[in-house]
Amino acid sequence: MNILILFSQPWKVGGAETHVQAFIQGVYGEHEVSLAVNTGSDPVRLQELGERFPRLTILTIQARGINIFRWAADIVKLAKLLKSQNIQIISAQQRTAGLWSWILRKLTGVPFVVTMHDSWHRAMGKRYYGALFDRMIVVSSSLAERLRSDFAIAPDKIVQIHNGIDFSQFIPLDQQQARLKLGLDLTCKLILHVSRLSSIKGAVALAILDSIPRLADYCQTAKLVIIGEGPLRAELEQRALAVNKKYDNIVEIKDFTTDIVCWYSAADLIIGEGRVAIEALACLKPVVAIRNSEFFFGAVTADNIHSAMAVNFDGRNLPVKPELLVREIAKGWQLTADCRAEILQAIQQQMSIPVMTAQYLQVFRKTLAPGGNSVKNESC
Structure with missing residues (x-):
């Protein structure tokens, strides 16, 4: 053809x-x-x-x-x-x-x-x-x-x-080795958000920044890395600067990278939707699925993975509020290895x-x- x-x-x-x-x-x-x-x-x-x-x-x-x-x-x-x-x-x-x-x-x-x-x-x-x-x-x-x-x-x-996605490209690496390669703290609880920083998706990154006070209260070793470029990048950098003054450089913003598997592997949880969510789940990482700043799907689990795939990880289950976002992050961190493996099997069959x-x-x-x-x- x-x-x-x-x-x-x-x-x-x-x-x-x-x-x-x-x-x-x-x-x-x-x-x-x-x-x-x-x-x-x-x-x-x-x-x-x-x-x-x-x-x-x-x-x-x-x-x-x-x-x-x-x-x-x-x-x-x-x-x-x-x-x-x-x-x-x-x-x-x-x-x-x-x-x-x-x-x-x-x-x-x-x-x-x-x-x-x-x-x-x-x-x-x-x-x-x-x-x-x-x-x-x-x-x-x-x-x-x-x-x-x-x-x-x-x-x-x-x-x-x-x-x-090409599952042969998205295979989990050793977390400690990935962090050493990227020059990251070996002991922090690393949250990764990857997105084009447009008017819609970039607003998600701003909403995540709004959750930093609650996140810092919940987990004192939490750290957020945002990978993305786009029209909201400058505003995001200004907001991150203010947050970092209060919360000891808890946020880093980086450009898009070809070494994304290393970043997925280094993280403890990924916030994202669509292809980012699929790739992160393929690397056996917990995912909180969110695409806009109004509503989000929440933590992806073995019980809801088929619903998550149906909406391409862009659901309207929950309103975007700091307390709910942090709650879903905590839920993601609690996923067992068996649960992550079950999720991987589901996406391999359909994606x-x-x-x-x-x-x-x-x-x-x-x-x-x-x-x-x-x-x-x-x-x-």
Whole structure:
């Protein structure tokens, strides 16, 4: 199968990029893949992607920003690519990519499938998307519900596919050795939060900082490390500076790193959602699942892991309050080794790259089949 992945964001660091790279890894070799990304992408990360997948065709477009002439030129460029590469289907990652794919289908007849990674809270004209998008992939049941309620997408157009990770890359290391390598205190209770510091996800980091007084009272050796970059980074650093003056440098903020497995292994607990939660659980670490500053899922346990996977670790079980956040951290710290192993087994069965890839290809084949305009309302 010849596939174009249309990624209407700059290629940088984030869950959507990691999701797409995992899919490329899953199909590479057996299928021909091209990738179109938005201007403003990180050239180093694109170079690394090209080196890892030498047969991957990568091109840059401008899907964002008002530039009608550039839009028209790039639509023509993509239409030519569809023809020259004999592309059979477009995997549109996010809303803008879906709109471009709809135009390309009008011009070339090539069908498309749209993947929704977040809530599209800034989308205009929500009720029109049901007429434009014939088939949607979502990474959580909560996003599926949002498509049905806010975007009037028919249930038979929606399929849920979990994120997939490479479990061979996320294997726990010795905690003490990991801390020695990273220059960390060997005796502290280390909490790690990894996230893009955007207006929504960055607000989680600010909420975690608000819990520091209660956390410090509960555990005098607690330490928080936040790994992330984004528009809220400067505000977060200012808040952390004030917290550290009162609580003896309890917080550190660091840039994104390629050595994330070492950080997971060094931690006693990870706060995060989506792919971060999956990766941390694969490293046998406790996770408190949270995505926004209003509500959160809480500590992931063997009893609730299937519910956590269904919502991609982005639940609304609890309001975000310092006392509840610290309570869930304490609950996570109490998880037994057997419980962590049971959680690992559950995510290995449903959240691997081969499973995710097979489900994507199943949706693509149904889309390409004669009359393939809808799918059953179920997870693949």
